[in-house]
Amino acid sequence: MEFRRxxxxxxxxxxxxxxxxxxxxxxxxxxNTGSRDETDEISGVSHFLEHMVFKGTPTRSAADxxxxxxxxxxxxxxxxxxxxxxxxxxxxxEYQSRASDLLSDIMRPSLRDEDFEMEKQVIIEEIAKYxxxxxxxxxxxxxxxxxxxxxxxxxxxxxxxxxxxxTSEQMRSYFEQRYSPGNIVLVASGNVDFEQLVSDAQRxxxxxxxxxxxxxxxxxxxxxxFQVIKKDTAAQEYVVQITNxxxxxxxxxxxxxxxxTIIGDDTGSRLFWELIDxxxxxxxxxxxxxxxxxxxxxxxxxxxxxxxxECLAQIRNVYEHAQHSGVADEELLRAKSKxxxxxxxxxxxxxxxxxxxxxxxxxxNSYRTVRETVENYQAVTIDEVNAVLSKYPxxxxxxxxxxxxxxxxx
Amino acid sequence: MAxxxxxxxxxxxxxxxxxxxxxxxxxxxxxxxxxxxxxxxxHLLGLSNFVCEMAQRGCGSRSSRQFIEDLELLGVxxxxxxxxxxxxxxxxxxxxxxxxxxxxxxxxxxxxxxxxxxxxxAQQVCIQEVRSHEDDLAHKAMTELRxxxxxxxxxxxxxxxxxxxxxxxxxxxREHFRVFHQPQGAILSVAGKIDWPSLCAHxxxxxxxxxxxxxxxxxTQAPAEPYSHIAHDSSQTHLAVSYDSVPYSAxxxxxxxGAVGVLSGGMSSRLFTEVREKRGLCYAVxxxxxxxxxxxxxxxxxxxxxxxxxxxxxxxxxxxxxxxKGVREEExxxxxxxxKSQLIMAQESSSARSSQIAWDWYHLNRVRGLDELSSIIDxxxxxxxxxxxxxxxxxxxxxxxxxxxxxxxPRGIS
Numbered sequence: 001m002e003f004r005r006x007x008x009x010x011x012x013x014x015x016x017x018x019x020x021x022x023x024x025x026x027x028x029x030x031x032n033t034g035s036r037d038e039t040d041e042i043s044g045v046s047h048f049l050e051h052m053v054f055k056g057t058p059t060r061s062a063a064d065x066x067x068x069x070x071x072x073x074x075x076x077x078x079x080x081x082x083x084x085x086x087x088x089x090x091x092x093x094e095y096q097s098r099a100s101d102l103l104s105d106i107m108r109p110s111l112r113d114e115d116f117e118m119e120k121q122v123i124i125e126e127i128a129k130y131x132x133x134x135x136x137x138x139x140x141x142x143x144x145x146x147x148x149x150x151x152x153x154x155x156x157x158x159x160x161x162x163x164x165x166x167t168s169e170q171m172r173s174y175f176e177q178r179y180s181p182g183n184i185v186l187v188a189s190g191n192v193d194f195e196q197l198v199s200d201a202q203r204x205x206x207x208x209x210x211x212x213x214x215x216x217x218x219x220x221x222x223x224x225x226f227q228v229i230k231k232d233t234a235a236q237e238y239v240v241q242i243t244n245x246x247x248x249x250x251x252x253x254x255x256x257x258x259x260x261t262i263i264g265d266d267t268g269s270r271l272f273w274e275l276i277d278x279x280x281x282x283x284x285x286x287x288x289x290x291x292x293x294x295x296x297x298x299x300x301x302x303x304x305x306x307x308x309x310e311c312l313a314q315i316r317n318v319y320e321h322a323q324h325s326g327v328a329d330e331e332l333l334r335a336k337s338k339x340x341x342x343x344x345x346x347x348x349x350x351x352x353x354x355x356x357x358x359x360x361x362x363x364x365n366s367y368r369t370v371r372e373t374v375e376n377y378q379a380v381t382i383d384e385v386n387a388v389l390s391k392y393p394x395x396x397x398x399x400x401x402x403x404x405x406x407x408x409x410x
Numbered sequence: 411m412a413x414x415x416x417x418x419x420x421x422x423x424x425x426x427x428x429x430x431x432x433x434x435x436x437x438x439x440x441x442x443x444x445x446x447x448x449x450x451x452x453h454l455l456g457l458s459n460f461v462c463e464m465a466q467r468g469c470g471s472r473s474s475r476q477f478i479e480d481l482e483l484l485g486v487x488x489x490x491x492x493x494x495x496x497x498x499x500x501x502x503x504x505x506x507x508x509x510x511x512x513x514x515x516x517x518x519x520x521x522x523x524x525x526x527x528x529x530x531x532a533q534q535v536c537i538q539e540v541r542s543h544e545d546d547l548a549h550k551a552m553t554e555l556r557x558x559x560x561x562x563x564x565x566x567x568x569x570x571x572x573x574x575x576x577x578x579x580x581x582x583x584r585e586h587f588r589v590f591h592q593p594q595g596a597i598l599s600v601a602g603k604i605d606w607p608s609l610c611a612h613x614x615x616x617x618x619x620x621x622x623x624x625x626x627x628x629x630t631q632a633p634a635e636p637y638s639h640i641a642h643d644s645s646q647t648h649l650a651v652s653y654d655s656v657p658y659s660a661x662x663x664x665x666x667x668g669a670v671g672v673l674s675g676g677m678s679s680r681l682f683t684e685v686r687e688k689r690g691l692c693y694a695v696x697x698x699x700x701x702x703x704x705x706x707x708x709x710x711x712x713x714x715x716x717x718x719x720x721x722x723x724x725x726x727x728x729x730x731x732x733x734x735k736g737v738r739e740e741e742x743x744x745x746x747x748x749x750k751s752q753l754i755m756a757q758e759s760s761s762a763r764s765s766q767i768a769w770d771w772y773h774l775n776r777v778r779g780l781d782e783l784s785s786i787i788d789x790x791x792x793x794x795x796x797x798x799x800x801x802x803x804x805x806x807x808x809x810x811x812x813x814x815x816x817x818x819x820p821r822g823i824s
Contacts, residue, residue, distance in 0.1 A: 021433060024755045054677075062687060066677035070744040073751030076677065092751050121690030128645040128715050129693050134545045233643050235544035268478045277474070279534020282542045304541065334482040341485025341504055345436045349758050 003367045004194040010210045011182030014201050015367070017357050019350065022190035025096045026354035027197075028088030029107055030185045030362050033178040035158075036082045036151035036291075037215060044158020045166060045174045047080040048123050052171065053087060054078070055115040057105050062115060065106055072098050075351075082152055083291055084362055090351045093191040097200050100186070104204035107184070111175065116168040124160050134302065135238035136231055138402040142240040142298075145227055146398035150220045152291060181205060183213040187358035190350025217293030220244065227400045228408050236282060237305040237403030239312065244392050245288050245295035248363040253295070254376050255384040256288045256392065260297060261335040262327050262385070263318065263394070268334065270318050275303075281311050286394070292363065297392060305404045312399075312410055319394035326386040340374045413757075415767055415777040416606045418613075422620050423594030426613050427767045427777060429601040431760055437602030438502040438760040440768045441515055445590035446495040447570075448563040448627050454578055456570020459492040460536050461587045466490050467528040470517030474528060477514065486511045490518075492568040494702060495772075497591070502761045505603035509612050512598075516616035519596075524587060529580045537576075539569045548648050548694075548713060550640065551812040555650040555709065556702075558634045558808040563627065564702045592622035599768035602760030633808075637819050640812040647719035647813025649712045651726060653823075654806035655699060657706035658773045665798035666699055668790045670708055671745040672737045673697045673729065678744060680729050685712060691722040697730070701773065708804070716814045723811070727820040734803040736796035749787050753780055 005015045034046050055062040069076045069089065076089035076099075087107070089099045131137060140155040147153035157163075186201055188194075246253040264271040264286030275281040281303040289296050303311045346352040347370040360368060368376075401408055418426040450457045467474040481488050484507040489500045499518060501511050543549055557565045569575075598617070600609060655666050674681045674697040685695045697710035710730060714722040756762050757780070770777045778786075807823035 023757050024751075063678070063683070066683070066687070067744065070676040070678045071747055073747035073749075075751070075755075090755070092754055118688075118690040122686055122693055125646070125691070125714060126693035129713050131645040132547050132648075132713075235541055268482050273475070276535070278531045279536075279538055282538040302542065303538075330479075334479060337485045338482050342487065344485075344504060345487070345502060348434050348436060348760075 006198050012205050014186045014198050016188040016192045016194050018192045022350050024350050025093045025190045026090045026350040027099050027188045028354050030358040031085040032183045032362050034081050034083045035154040035156045042170050043162040047156050050078045050080045050085050051119050053106050053109045056110050068102050100200045113168050123163050127157050127160050136402045138238045138240040138400050142242050142400035145225050146223050146242040147220050180211045180213045181208040182210050189353040220294040223398045225398045229402045230406045231402050234403045236302050237308045239301040239401040241299035241397050241399045242296050243394050243397030245297040247295045248290040248292050252388050255380045255388045258335045259385045259388050260286050260288050262331045309408050323389050339377055343370050413780050424596045427599040429763050430604050431602050434603050436760045437505040437508040438764040439600045440764045441499045442496040442597040444595040445497045446493050447566040447568040448494050449590050455574040457586050459568045462490050462492050462497045463532045464524050464583050465518050465522035468523035470521045524584050526580050551648040551650040551810050554810045559652050559707050560702050592624050593620045594623040597768045597771050599764045601763035637809045639816040642812050646713045647716050649723050650810040652707045652709045652808045653804040655706040655708045657704050658701040662798050664786050665795050668795045670699050672741045676748050684729050685725050720817050723817055724820050730804050731822050739792050
């Protein structure tokens with residue numbers, strides 16, 4: 001494997017982890033924009049724009065884009081998060097140029113009014129779909145409660161109201177403020193012809209006009225709040241808790257991931273033995289999320305409504321015990337084994353590597369091989385894991401419950 | 411794409427399959443034991459699932475906790491689940507840990523403790539599983555659709571229901587394990603960086619003296635009515651539609667698969683284009699081929715807000731019926747590009763290959779290599795698919811809707 005990198009004159013970076021023996025090539029445009037870059041008036045525009053990018057360009061209709069993606073046998077899609085919007089395709093190596101040509105073209109979309117109005121309906125359906133699905137908006141509501149006015153408190157999807165009132169002019173304006181070549185990285189992994197990738201990018205993207213793009217990355221203020229939202233049609237109670245965690249560039253993120261694996265992985269963790277193995281809860285886990293400037297640890301619980309208070313008390317006991325007594329050597333050993341085995345297996349898929357390489361570049365402007373990442377995890381000591389428990393207490397945070405209960409007494 | 415698949419049939423009825431993938435560092439296995447939901451007694455639905463849960467709570471020399479901790483130390487990403495036809499255990503891991511992982515799973519299959527001390531917790535886990543499906547509305551609609559399509563017991567879900575789970579006693583679990591966890595008809599498939607002779611020797615040592623034969627299934631109850639509505643105060647109405655088709659083992663399966671590939675699966679497929687892109691009626695819409703034992707069906711789903719549900723159902727059904735008029739050359743070429751790409755990329759995943767070769771063996775009693783599949787796809791033409799569609803037009807429809815309002819069944823399928 002080899003890492004290659006080149007920057008075009010307009011600031012567009014092209015990076016690749018090349019693996020000549022791979023069966024496939026994965027290519028993606030990683031745009032450093034997401035819901036945290038929005039305002040109240042345009043809530044949901046990043047995600048809506050992600051859909052509109054597939055709706056065509058001056059030389060391609062939406063149907064042309066879809067047809068051509070299928071003609072090259074691609075597995076392609078896109079996603080939007082709080083911080084990033086990613087457009088990608090996984091193809092056979094012989095289609096590398098066609099895939100990069102097509103993806104490059106759609107990155108300068110026409111944003112036609114008739115397509116805008118039609119796709120708005122699809123987004124409103126997508127919002128309705130998530131309203132019907134566990135945890136019934138608990139994640140977004142907890143993000144809003146925890147982060148408050150901080151930009152990370154915004155919902156990625158927006159609401160039917162905010163999306164419904166968006167105009168195509170607002171979307172064009174957002175595009176013109178965020179999709180500068182200097183705010184985008186073209187990432188490739190697998191069986192990549194890097195010279196070809198750069199020359200295609202030069203031809204397709206070299207004329208994109210650069211402009212200044214900024215993002216504010218304040219650290220979040222700690223919140224401690226408990227909300228209960230009644231939803232009569234739900235069978236189970238769903239609880240999301242957010243506490244502070246390491247940011248994307250904090251060195252203790254490796255220790256935090258090991259800590260979360262020990263305390264709250266979905267199998268073999270302390271929460272698993274306490275709540276899942278005993279059948280007291282349907283699901284209980286804790287996972288770290290790293291953002292620019294801040295981070296969080298998110299606990300997720302699904303259980304019978306009548307057991308909610310007891311389950312929350314048990315979770316709190318697990319957290320207090322860990323904060324008080326720390327973790328054990330053998331727990332750390334197993335967590336390292338789990339995470340490192342997972343990393344090595346994912347390394348076999350260029351598509352999985354695309355997201356790791358791209359995310360690492362956007363978050364930290366750095367490249368790490370799988371081996372280096374494995375070494376980072378192996379080097380973490382028990383003291384470092386325990387230090388993370390002290391630095392980011394799991395017992396102080398924001399809780400939102402959605403389900404049949406009107407109130408929860410803790 | 412030449413790939414070699416080894417097989418070894420043991421006298422006890424267990425089949426070992428292996429596909430070496432020397433370019434990978436991982437290995438994956440699937441162990442299928444013919445003890446699925448179809449074997450559950452009518453009054454104890456969910457029993458096979460209960461047995462699967464108990465089998466992973468201590469086996470051989472390991473306690474419940476040691477079992478999970480040892481798998482973690484080996485770096486095994488493991489799973490255990492029950493489908494209609496099988497209890498399945500699986501794992502994916504660094505290749506050098508495969509032998510140790512198989513040793514542990516031989517104990518799961520053959521020597522689970524089935525301890526009374528674990529019974530109550532296991533029962534609670536099974537109850538949680540039933541409850542979790544209550545909030546999955548799309549799953550509920552599709553489950554009801556299968557109940558309409560297939561005779562009982564082939565339409566059963568694995569997790570039973572709250573009443574039957576609470577009826578199950580420890581002796582039921584032990585007896586069900588004794589009767590149905592048998593080598594006859596079991597399949598152990600492995601793919602990844604493996605050495606066939608040593609794998610074969612290791613598996614022989616683990617399983618050769620496993621004995622026992624399976625029991626027949628009583629096929630009894632007929633499917634339910636062709637249309638049903640489940641009232642639910644939800645944001646979306648969930649539409650599930652199916653029609654009769656051929657199973658995976660049929661000679662013309664890939665003709666059906668090709669026709670459905672034109673309907674769904676790509677960005678330019680008909681359902682995505684007509685239902686979502688041109689009309690904006692939904693976010694999620696799909697159709698796929700399904701095989702349950704020797705029966706085949708095409709199942710389709712769309713989720714949409716209540717006020718647009720009738721139009722969505724009408725357009726969805728129109729597209730399913732329009733298949734009767736055949737597929738076009740450019741649609742077929744795009745479909746072939748997609749399938750070819752998927753076949754080649756499957757070589758990047760030991761888990762995907764291990765599951766696929768087990769599936770092939772179960773349905774065909776042999777494994778289709780990637781070269782053979784590639785030839786089958788090359789041989790598909792509009793003429794062959796359209797002839798198949800002429801002979802087997804979409805018919806015998808079933809419809810389930812779940813949402814705030816009952817819908818009218820479109821003409822042409824009722």
